Amino acid sequence: MGQTGKTEEIVALSQDPHKVRDTGEKNLETAIGREIRALRLQQGITIAELSGLTGLSISMLSKIENGYTSPSLTTLQLLANALSTQITSFFRRFEETRNAVHTKAGQGVETQRAGTRAGHQYNLLGHLGPNSSGVVVEPYLITLTETSDTFPTFQHDGIEMLYMLEGEVDYRHGDKIYSLKPGDTLFFDADSPHGPEVLLKLPARYLSIISYPQSN
Numbered sequence: 001m002g003q004t005g006k007t008e009e010i011v012a013l014s015q016d017p018h019k020v021r022d023t024g025e026k027n028l029e030t031a032i033g034r035e036i037r038a039l040r041l042q043q044g045i046t047i048a049e050l051s052g053l054t055g056l057s058i059s060m061l062s063k064i065e066n067g068y069t070s071p072s073l074t075t076l077q078l079l080a081n082a083l084s085t086q087i088t089s090f091f092r093r094f095e096e097t098r099n100a101v102h103t104k105a106g107q108g109v110e111t112q113r114a115g116t117r118a119g120h121q122y123n124l125l126g127h128l129g130p131n132s133s134g135v136v137v138e139p140y141l142i143t144l145t146e147t148s149d150t151f152p153t154f155q156h157d158g159i160e161m162l163y164m165l166e167g168e169v170d171y172r173h174g175d176k177i178y179s180l181k182p183g184d185t186l187f188f189d190a191d192s193p194h195g196p197e198v199l200l201k202l203p204a205r206y207l208s209i210i211s212y213p214q215s216n
Contacts, residue, residue: 030067032076032090037065039083053082102126120144125207137211144169144196144204153195158212160190167204172197180206 040050047065051058056078063069064079071079073087080087121143128137144167162171164180171178174192178184179200188194190210 028091029070031092032071033065033067035090035092036079036083039085039089040065043083045083050079050082054078134214135211136214137209140208140210142206142208144199145202146199153193154190155193156190156210156212158190158210160188160194160211161207161209162186163207163209165205165207167199168201169196169204169206170198170200171195 040047045053047058047061050056051061054061054075056064056075060069064071064075076087076090080090123141123143125139125141162180162185164182164184166182168179168181171180171186171194173186173188173194177197178186180186190212196204
């Protein structure tokens with residue numbers, strides 16, 4: 001059986017989930033800085049090289065890329081010329097629409113995901129199209145009944161997290177078996193063969209959240 005219980009290693013996470021970004025002008029400065037950095041990195045230009053191309057100091061460029069200062073139109077034109085782009089491209093992230101999807105209880109769209117086995121009911125709980133994060137996330141509510149197949153043949157790109165809501169299953173990931181009961185979570189690399197192997201208590205319902213890189 002797979003290892004359960006306490007996490008063996010505590011990993012320090014760098015992102016503060018409760019951080020609130022400044023509003024107004026600061027958001028614009030941050031968006032411009034991120035776009036400049038992204039364009040520079042895409043072209044393989046170091047910050048020192050960009051300094052040489054624009055005549056701006058490394059310190060000033062660092063402040064601009066980190067959103068600590070508001071660059072003038074003259075400075076933006078220098079950067080646009082050096083990065084072979086239009087000034088308007090620096091504002092793309094600020095102008096992007098941020099969407100949210102609200103799915104009411106019982107209204108998730110029933111769907112067939114690639115590789116779905118017989119009797120596995122998939123309800124898609126929401127979907128965002130192309131977005132600024134570069135990540136696609138597919139949240140499903142999965143229901144297993146007496147008619148469900150139990151062959152662990154799922155294998156796909158990305159990372160997956162399961163959260164058990166109801167019932168009990170023995171779930172295989174690679175060569176390990178995990179006993180999942182309500183409240184249990186399983187987080188894994190989805191490139192390894194996985195799936196419910198033994199349906200112990202039915203019906204079984206769990207959340208499956210799959211994330212993978214967004215295609216260009």
